[in-house]
Amino acid sequence: MKTRRVVFNFHxxxxxxxxxxxxxxxxTGSMIVFRDEIEALIYPELMEVAVRDExxxxxxxxxxxxxxxxxxKLLSVRMPRTPQQTYLLKMNDAHGLFVYADPYSGELLGAHRQEDTLIGWIALxxxxxxxxxxxxxxxxxxxLLLICMSITGFxxxxxxxxxxxxxxxxKISWAAPWKKLIFDMHRALGIYALLFLVIIAFTGVSLVFNKTVAEFxxxxxxxxxxxxxPLSDTSGVAGxxxxxxxxxxxxxxILPAPTTxxxxxxxxxxxxxxxxxxxEESHPNGRSFIYFDQYTSEVLLIENASQAPSGTRIFNTFYPIHIGIIGGLPTRILQVVAxxxxxxxxxxxxxxxxxxxxxxxIKNTSIKWARNSASRHDK
Known part of the structure; x- marks a missing residue:
């Protein structure tokens, strides 16, 4: 029982x-599970355009x-993943500016900082x-503490x-006194959510401490x-x-697959x-990369996720698991509930x-009152 008390206090x-x-x-994680769909509803003029020929x-x-x-300076470009989706261009400025462009006309549709939108602020x-x-x-x-809490809770x-x-x-005794009901709710929900919380916590840790988790x-x-x-060759090449x-x-x-x-x-x-x-990749952005020398356009490195070592392939699943997309809509809904x-x-x-x-x-007050009362009687 002493061990159980230590575990209880730790928990x-x-x-x-x-x-x-x-x-x-x-x-906040629940709110951004459906981030793309929410942003398409709030900012349709930035996220989607009419499909044209070319x-x-x-x-x-x-x-x-x-x-x-x-x-x-331009940091990166997200390529359209559907015929309707726009280009997203991330600028490397102090405010993290996002610029949207029509892929059929090249017209710039608008721009905003991530923290200026509600869903972007929630994501940050x-x-x-x-x-x-x-x-x-x-x-x-x-x-990491959530993983420890899950273990001690179990x-x-x-x-x-x-x-x-x-x-x-x-079980939850819904007709029980409120103190017992609160206890039952904590105990039952904890065990039902245990596996989901451990998975979400571990994959979350992998995103923050990615180098350490990848090495592990x-x-x-x-x-x-x-x-x-790899690095580009800077020895006297103009561009x-x-x-x-x-x-x-x-x-x-080199890799006949969609560019993301x-x-x-x-x-x-x-x-x-x-x-x-x-x-065959589960990662929404893919984890296959082609590195080009920015000056000579020489191919420096090809990373094909399909041919990666098992450790890399396992690590590449952590992000899609964390955001709940591996099982489609049912797992995304479970992610919201979790x-x-x-x-x-x-x-x-x-x-x-x-x-x-x-x-x-109350107990300590009662004991103190009883002791004081007994002391007065002794006098």
Missing amino acids: LYLGLAAGLFLVMSGL RVPVQMVLNAVKQAYPRD LHTELLIGERGKNILGVSA VLWWPPNGIKNISRGF TNFVTASPPRPAP ATLSLDEFLNRADH WINFPQTPQAPLVVRKKMP GVSPLVLFATGYIMWRNRRKTKS
Whole structure:
């Protein structure tokens, strides 16, 4: 019983320490599961256009963006994934400007910063608490604490007298007094949500501490690490001789699959990277990359996710699992429900803790009163 008390206290104080962060992370995560659909409803003029016969060259869109935003540098371009979807161009400025363009006319449709939109603000709150790298680390540690809380919660849920009474842990006595009802809700919801929360927490940790988790995954699977990104040759070359469309055509011949993103070099040594999604990949953006020398257009490295080592392939599934897309609509709905569960668990746990403190305070007051009373009688 002493061990159980230690586990209980550990579970309690972990919940008090990380509870509010986990509630916020769960609720905001639930809100952005359907982010693309929500943004298409709120900003249809930016997200979708009428389908026409032929798209303009991507280079034409880049030229329009450079002319409209001469002081900003282009960071990356999201390619349209449906005939209706627009280009999303991310600018490397202090405000994270998103620019949208019509792929059929090259017209710039509008721009906004991510934090200026409600769903974008929620996404930043979910991923970095609006404070950048520090916020990411706080959320990563909170996710680790959630894994610890799940383990200690399972230990406390398991009946002390054995498996014969295990069915009680799945039931909620709705007609019971409110204190028993709160306890039943915390216990039952905790066990029902346990597996989902552990998976969400672990995959969340993999997104924050990706290098460490990737190394761990490679170690467990005895896999080699991903190759380091190659560098462009800066020895006296003036600039690339190919247009962006020619880069994309070359990339399509190398890996015949949809291009999802183009990442532009931000330093003199950086390569131009074309990102692709192979048919069998579960990652929405794909994890296949072609690295080009930004000056000579030479192919520096090809990463085909279909042929990656097992450790890399496993690691590449963590993000799609985290956002709930692997099983389609049912798992996305489950992800929304699982994201709400930390709120209920924190609320019921807090109520039980407050009630215990109140009961303990009344008991201590009664003992103190009894001792004082006995002392007066002795006199």
